[in-house]
Amino acid sequence: MSNESPLIQSMRTAVAAAPADVPLRLHLAELLLGEGLGEAAVAEAAVALQHAPGDAGARALMMRAMGLPAPAADKAETAEEPEQPAAHRPSTGFDWAAAEDEVADAVPPRFVAPAPAPGPGATAPEAPLVADGSGDPGDATAWEVDAPGTVTLADVGGMEEIKERLEAAFLAPMRNPELGRLYGKSLRGGLLMYGPPGCGKTFIARAVAGELGASFMSVSINDVLDMWMGNSERNMHEVFETARRQAPCVLFLDEVDALGAKRSRMQHGGMRNTVNQLLTELDGVGGANEGVFVLAATNVPWDVDIALRRPGRLDRTLLVLPPDAPAREAILRYHLRDRPIESVDLGKLVKVTEDLSGADLAHVCESASERALLDSARTGVVRMINMKDLLGAAKEVRPSTDPWFASARNVAMFANEGGMYDELLAYLKRKRKL
Incomplete structure (x- = not known):
């Protein structure tokens, strides 16, 4: 220097x-x-x-x-x-x-095999949509609502079993309102997604909104909880009122274990009142929730108040597990798409990343990039990210899902009232984690 x-x-x-x-x-x-x-x-x-x-x-x-x-x-x-008209300017x-x-002769190929043909379950997930604001331009609201997006279940790589269950238990009835009216089914619904963190529950919720052509509204405890008496209940009511005005709308309750925790464990009356208000809003007396599809996500379903899972509220459950092989390939391809890579064997990388969550896979790509970057800075010669970097990073990353499965195993074995955790038990047996 x-x-x-x-x-x-x-x-x-x-x-x-x-x-x-x-x-x-x-x-x-x-x-x-x-x-x-x-x-x-x-x-x-x-x-x-x-x-x-x-x-x-x-x-x-x-x-x-x-x-x-x-x-x-x-x-x-x-x-x-001379400056050209906007319509004729180069991209x-x-x-x-x-x-x-x-530069084909000078730069090795990015992947050792061609990319798979686009299709449901094989495409890489898209980046999360940017919020477009609320529906009516003249109606200022404190709650951010995304306009209907283009992300659908086809953009979710792999996870075919989850897609089939979503289609059968949730999406098919909602897509056919005429049949629903024939059989006396209202255009509403509630679904509780649970599973280890970092496995794509939020992305699936956005994809469901895309499938239904509905607006998307995400709410967490920070949006609702207030230090002043009565404000939390009012905020909860305003959240549902906003979703009703934007119908059809997917209302996503993130970390619902915080918004709807078991009241028997609460010491503070204010939080119990907030849970009571959530239950009241979910009931939607008089059909007020027509066109509002409530999706909730939690890592700890055993901490959710049992009243939330009563029929007519969050009465359907979906276990979201770590991504399968096609999903891991799609996620890895997505996170490597803008990085300088050479001769990456995704098939081999998919095999060595089993049990990693989507967040873990993103961290593998980030760590491999850091390896190549530091090596380039140390030697003064810029090089591409290669398989050695990715395999080394994958070896260092331990599955962040392991602690969750350790806790969930005991609950599934000894507190499986009503068979809620049967699917989790079957997965644990298949993975020999019991």
């Missing part, structure tokens, strides 16, 4: 003070590249991509610093030509397919 100019040294100090500032780091990389310090520029661009994997500017800068063909969008922006996205064709 002794050969660096005072300006670059000052920029390094600024970047060190704000390491997550991507534009600042890219400005430093541009200065380094301008002074012929290509390897240092690549290292800074790589760190920027760690903070913002989808940043097209960071990708383009790294390509230039590595001496690879610049993206067409960058060439169009730097050419001294600012980077065409990765064209770049791979141009």
